[in-house]
Amino acid sequence: xxxxxxxxxxxxxxxxxxxxxxxxxxxxxxxxxxxxxxxxxxxxxxxxxxxxxxxxxxxxxxxxxxxxxxxxxxxxxxxxxxxxxxxxxxxxxxxxxxxxxxxxxxxxxxxxxxxxxxxxxxxxxxxxxxxxxxxxxxxxxxxxxxxxxxxxxxxxxxxxxxxxxxxxxxxxxxxxxxxxxxxxxxxxxxxxxxxxxxxxxxxxxxxxxxxxxxxxxxxxxxxxxxxxxxxxxx
Numbered sequence: 001x002x003x004x005x006x007x008x009x010x011x012x013x014x015x016x017x018x019x020x021x022x023x024x025x026x027x028x029x030x031x032x033x034x035x036x037x038x039x040x041x042x043x044x045x046x047x048x049x050x051x052x053x054x055x056x057x058x059x060x061x062x063x064x065x066x067x068x069x070x071x072x073x074x075x076x077x078x079x080x081x082x083x084x085x086x087x088x089x090x091x092x093x094x095x096x097x098x099x100x101x102x103x104x105x106x107x108x109x110x111x112x113x114x115x116x117x118x119x120x121x122x123x124x125x126x127x128x129x130x131x132x133x134x135x136x137x138x139x140x141x142x143x144x145x146x147x148x149x150x151x152x153x154x155x156x157x158x159x160x161x162x163x164x165x166x167x168x169x170x171x172x173x174x175x176x177x178x179x180x181x182x183x184x185x186x187x188x189x190x191x192x193x194x195x196x197x198x199x200x201x202x203x204x205x206x207x208x209x210x211x212x213x214x215x216x217x218x219x220x221x222x223x224x225x226x227x228x229x230x231x232x233x234x
Contacts, residue, residue, distance in 0.1 A: 028092040029066070029084060039092055042066070051080075058111050060144060066093045067108045072100070081106050081113060083144050096147040112141040117151075119194060119230055122187040123176060123223075130184035131191065134163035138195050153198040160196050161205075165213050173217035189214055190227045197231050206231070 029045040031038045046052055051070040058065050064086035072078045078100040084093035102120060106113050117140040120126055138155035173185040193206045210224055 027066075027086070030087070030090070030092045030094045032095070042093075054108055056108050060111070064093075065096070065144065067111075069106060069108045078102055079105050081108060081142070081149075083147070083149065085147055097144070097149045099142055099149045099151075106142075112143045112152075115140050115142060115151075117153075117195075118191050119187065119234070122190050122227075122230070123180065123182050124184045124187045125181065128181075128184040128187075130188040132163065132167050132188060134160055134167070134192060137163060138199075153195070155195065155199045157196065157199050160192075160199070161209065164192055164196065164209060168213040168215065171215055173215055175218045186223060190230065193227065194231050194234060198234070203228070 027042055028039050029042055031040055031045060031048075040048070042055075046055060046068075049068075049070065051072070052068045053071060054069040056067050058067060066084040066086070068082045068084070070080045070082070072080055080098055080100045082098040083096045085096045086093050101115055106115055118129065118131075120129070137159040138153070140151060140153050142149050142151055144150075171185060171188070173189075174182055176182055189210070193209060196209070197203075197206050207224075207228075210227075214220070
């Protein structure tokens with residue numbers, strides 16, 4: 001866990017942010033809905049949006065932001081984080097951007113926003129997800145840049161590759177059942193290689209890892225073509 005904490009500390013310094021104490025009644029939010037504009041006190045805005053569970057104020061590179069977290073409803077979906085930037089001239093926050101996470105909560109009190117990224121439903125159910133014990137070497141974060149959210153990936157590439165190589169011999173990948181599903185093994189391989197690919201963007205590296213270290217299983221190379229397509233889209 002030390003490495004992950006170090007990455008986070010570097011990001012904190014890099015993006016020059018600080019939380020600031022804010023009285024909700026001091027500021028307003030400009031709400032635009034169906035072409036109708038309203039200027040609401042922040043408390044009034046929050047009360048009107050009952051799905052908002054948390055909010056916080058952060059100053060980033062001399063810009064003040066209001067961040068909110070809400071839940072859209074539905075099975076394990078979705079946490080929505082929204083950013084509102086402060087307009088000093090008019091003394092209100094106005095919507096800038098948002099992102100959503102399928103099933104995963106986000107601690108908006110800590111910026112950059114640490115998130116758990118994964119590809120779901122790859123030959124398995126959502127609850128059947130498995131992962132390798134390599135995540136201490138990797139982390140995804142959302143930052144706000146030019147008033148838009150941007151997902152960035154940080155990791156120690158060689159440690160991630162070494163961890164993958166060490167753990168693959170212990171992985172047993174069964175044949176798919178009558179519903180075309182396994183117990184999360186194919187998804188595990190996809191997600192770990194996807195993390196490595198997001199750090200170095202080299203198809204040859206992950207292809208060699210898959211070919212030489214992933215145990216043999218039914219339709220291994222057909223499945224690899226599907227994995228490549230998913231990773232290229234991500």
